[in-house]
Amino acid sequence: MLKASNGVWLVAEREIGSKLRSKTFMISSGILLLLTLAGVLFAGFQSANTDATPIAATAETASAVSEIPDVDVTTVTDQAEAEDLVRDGTVDAAVLADEGVAGYTVIALEDAPSFLIQALSLQPDVVILEPMTTNPLLRFIVAIAFGAVFMIAAATFGGTIAQSVVEEKQTRVIEVLLSAIPARTILAGKVLGNTVLAIGQILALAAVATVGLMVTGQREVLNTLGAPIIWFAVFFLFGFILLAAMFAAAASMVSRQEDIGSTTTPITMLIMAPYMLVIFFNDNPLVLTIMSYVPFSAPVGMPMRLFVGEAQWWEPLLSLVILLVTCAAAIIIGAKIYENSLLRMGSRVKLSEALRS
Structure with missing residues (x-):
């Protein structure tokens, strides 16, 4: 068998190469980048072109x-x-x-x-005890941006992992792979390859948004978003590894493409929840605080709190530790499910059986 490290990189390169050769992926990524740039430019020009x-x-x-x-x-x-x-x-x-x-x-x-x-008009003096630190419209736009980027990237590449796992089972390619590479090495390679793709897309979106803000002269907004974007990338990295392990484990429990939804729907709901919550509760400190400590929503909740200035310096570090512990647990459990379900064909494998085998 191959060495573990060589096997991981071999599988990762296969995942990355297959995605980069896909015209659908390249076109959709290009459209996403263009839409991001157009949105930033439009917002910047609209704010600058205020006729007196x-x-x-x-x-x-x-x-x-x-x-x-x-x-x-x-x-x-x-x-x-x-x-x-x-x-x-x-x-x-x-x-x-x-x-x-x-x-x-x-x-x-x-x-x-x-x-x-x-x-x-004559107006009374108004004293605000807890003034908002950011523009409400800008806060709403940033909330949508963080939530949408997290949901789209996680769902896209998580779904890719799930389809890849089931395709290999359905075509019995996995049996050939297992003769040369251990199951856990294959899982690690799939997670690594798709994580590289997802982070690459996040960094490309951040670069495009930065260029757009600079071109439209929104340097103040760019300075405000700098630290939150960096933390978003860090939290997304480990948050996606957590979700990727779960997607792979869930997909290994079925043998047909049409059955993927039966095991991955709960994970998809976990991805959609932060997007919905941050849109409706972006001005609610309590909800954002809870989101920033729940591993599945921390990549959205914590950067939002940092952007509006509601988080203390130590809170991102504590939230990241919680995410890392959860990530490690998900990898261990997911690897066990993946390893025990890969060669089981036919009907869906029950979770209790996958954990007990």
Whole structure:
């Protein structure tokens, strides 16, 4: 038999090579990268192209109006000149001084800009005890990004492992492989090969997003996302190894491609859960905290908490230790199931039998 290390790399190279030779995989990966770049560029250009609203103001009101964001102030001498500019469409509205409670009069042709009315209205002082550290829209977008990338990558490459395992059983290629390579070596090679592909895709997406943020001048967002993206990659690495071992073990319990779903559906649900939770509860500190310590959702929950500044410096380290322990346990149990189920053909192998054999 081959040495264990040689066998692992041999299987890993076979997994990587078969995937890279697949036109479907290459095209889908290219589309995913293009969609990521397009989304970042669109968001950046949208935030940069905010046209200023033209507003006329007298000398008495010009200073107050100029403090309003996204306003282009045109100074006029009196009300008559202001009304002329409003009527011919040069400005959207005019702000004049009066002796009323607010101290301003807004002149518009048909409808006054609501943001202008709100900015000039008298408002009470507001004290926020727990202010949000990030923009709510940006927080939501980042939550979708982390959740979607984790779900797509884990489901894609986890499904690849499952199909590969069943295909080898169905065609009896596994019997030939086992004559030269131990079962656990084959499992390690499959996990390693698909992990390399998954991490490669994650790094490519991160590179494309970084380029997009730099091109659109969103360096502040890039600086904020730097550490969370690094932690996401670290957590995803071990989280995917955990899921990959589970996918391989679950697939080894069946002998036909059409039966894969019967054993891998629970794992797929574990992958989808973090995506759904982070979308609906991205502003809920309690849910994010729980997610950041559960091994299956930590790759999404912990980076989100780091992005919004809700995690202490030691929390990612503790969460990573929990993930590593769970990963080790999953590999041990998964290897036992995989080894005991590979050569059992026909009906689905029960979990209790796979563990007891």
